[in-house]
Amino acid sequence: MPERVVLAYSGGLDTSVAVRWLIENEGVEVIAVAVNVGQASDRGGEDWDAIRTRALAAGAVEAVVIDARHEMAEQFCVPALQANARYEGKYPLVSALSRPVIVRHLVAEARRHGATAVAHGCTGKGNDQVRFEVGVRALAPDLKIFAPARVWRLSREDCVELAAKWEIPITVTKEKLYSIDDNLWGKAIECGAIEDPWAPAPGDVYTLTRVTETEPTEAIVGFESGVPVSLDGTPLAPYDLISRLGEVAGSRGFGRLDMVENRRVGIKSREVYECPAALALIVAHADLEDLTLERDLHHEKARLEPRWSELVYDGLWYSPLRDALQAFITESQRHVTGEVRLRFEAPGTCAVVGRRSPVALYDHGLATYDATDTFRHADAEGFVRLWGLGVATWSARQGPGAEAEERGGS
Numbered sequence: 001m002p003e004r005v006v007l008a009y010s011g012g013l014d015t016s017v018a019v020r021w022l023i024e025n026e027g028v029e030v031i032a033v034a035v036n037v038g039q040a041s042d043r044g045g046e047d048w049d050a051i052r053t054r055a056l057a058a059g060a061v062e063a064v065v066i067d068a069r070h071e072m073a074e075q076f077c078v079p080a081l082q083a084n085a086r087y088e089g090k091y092p093l094v095s096a097l098s099r100p101v102i103v104r105h106l107v108a109e110a111r112r113h114g115a116t117a118v119a120h121g122c123t124g125k126g127n128d129q130v131r132f133e134v135g136v137r138a139l140a141p142d143l144k145i146f147a148p149a150r151v152w153r154l155s156r157e158d159c160v161e162l163a164a165k166w167e168i169p170i171t172v173t174k175e176k177l178y179s180i181d182d183n184l185w186g187k188a189i190e191c192g193a194i195e196d197p198w199a200p201a202p203g204d205v206y207t208l209t210r211v212t213e214t215e216p217t218e219a220i221v222g223f224e225s226g227v228p229v230s231l232d233g234t235p236l237a238p239y240d241l242i243s244r245l246g247e248v249a250g251s252r253g254f255g256r257l258d259m260v261e262n263r264r265v266g267i268k269s270r271e272v273y274e275c276p277a278a279l280a281l282i283v284a285h286a287d288l289e290d291l292t293l294e295r296d297l298h299h300e301k302a303r304l305e306p307r308w309s310e311l312v313y314d315g316l317w318y319s320p321l322r323d324a325l326q327a328f329i330t331e332s333q334r335h336v337t338g339e340v341r342l343r344f345e346a347p348g349t350c351a352v353v354g355r356r357s358p359v360a361l362y363d364h365g366l367a368t369y370d371a372t373d374t375f376r377h378a379d380a381e382g383f384v385r386l387w388g389l390g391v392a393t394w395s396a397r398q399g400p401g402a403e404a405e406e407r408g409g410s
């Protein structure tokens with residue numbers, strides 16, 4: 001009996017060709033697994049029936065579509081939000097978050113279908129191969145891994161020809177303009193005209209952040225223990241909240257990134273992203289933390305956030321360090337409860353214009369300069385004297401104070 005391989009299937013040209021290529025070149029049976037993580041939101045969602053049919057037409061013995069939209073939102077986007085996760089201070093980890101979701105389902109399907117291997121369509125130059133393979137090795141070290149696109153040396157034209165020869169029903173253009181990966185958290189655009197880091201990205205790369213509304217608008221995001229739970233007072237599941245806020249933010253042109261980043265494999269690459277919901281939510285969440293987190297906790301968390309982001313970017317979602325950092329971050333969110341008022345204004349701004357929390361550490365009586373002041377001013381004198389005692393002693397013996405003494409004495 002031929003071995004069974006579970007392939008991470010997107011429905012696109014490469015993974016469609018990969019189905020048949022694996023059958024022909026490895027003599028295996030292929031089970032195609034397509035995971036819905038909220039992609040193609042700029043086109044009203046993927047046509048999952050067409051994707052299933054295409055996988056079967058390409059020769060898969062079985063084609064499975066998994067709806068992981070809420071899982072993506074609740075178990076991956078929300079933790080990333082709580083970590084204010086932005087790789088290299090900018091990129092909110094869009095693709096890096098979906099790969100561990102897909103990996104989890106690949107492994108589950110491999111078990112269900114008695115497969116001995118998994119496969120993906122990534123090339124050797126990107127981060128996604130790292131995320132797939134390191135993830136699989138963490139969850140199921142016994143499974144073999146096939147990466148056909150890393151070995152087949154086929155150009156895009158070759159793939160188009162093979163798809164035609166093998167009668168795989170797929171509409172493709174000879175010239176593919178960009179490589180796009182997207183999900184609920186945003187959209188990553190690579191290749192084509194973007195590969196010149198000096199050239200401004202052509203306007204047609206943007207689909208989620210085009211200005212379609214010129215009137216400024218406000219959105220009130222409600223959080224409970226660091227989880228976004230409502231929009232303008234209406235309770236919503238994270239998936240729906242992220243989708244809706246993305247539309248509001250995107251319609252004012254907010255959420256674009258144009259950057260050069262360091263891939264795990266040592267390549268610098270110019271990337272364009274559209275992440276209206278992710279970036280707006282991080283702005284809101286971080287602001288609510290300003291209001292509710294105790295100072296030392298806040299500062300320590302800020303030190304750990306880049307580490308969390310780097311681990312996830314590097315494909316180490318399933319790792320003991322991510323688990324341990326997660327425990328810290330989850331604990332830190334206990335009192336991150338309240339509302340943040342965001343104002344969106346075309347083209348492309350998102351500003352926090354208000355925040356409130358039942359557990360705010362902002363104390364008006366302490367902060368105010370008016371008559372309701374409750375601060376004990378007399379305490380400040382002694383505190384400041386002791387705070388400066390060390391440097392005052394240093395100055396007198398070794399620093400500017402000592403020099404002044406010498407000048408005065410000579």
Ligand code: ARG
Nearest residue numbers: 095096127179180181188190
């Ligand atoms: N550079 C980004 C990352 O590593 C985006 C990757 C997009 N993936 C793709 N197959 N086009 O997370």
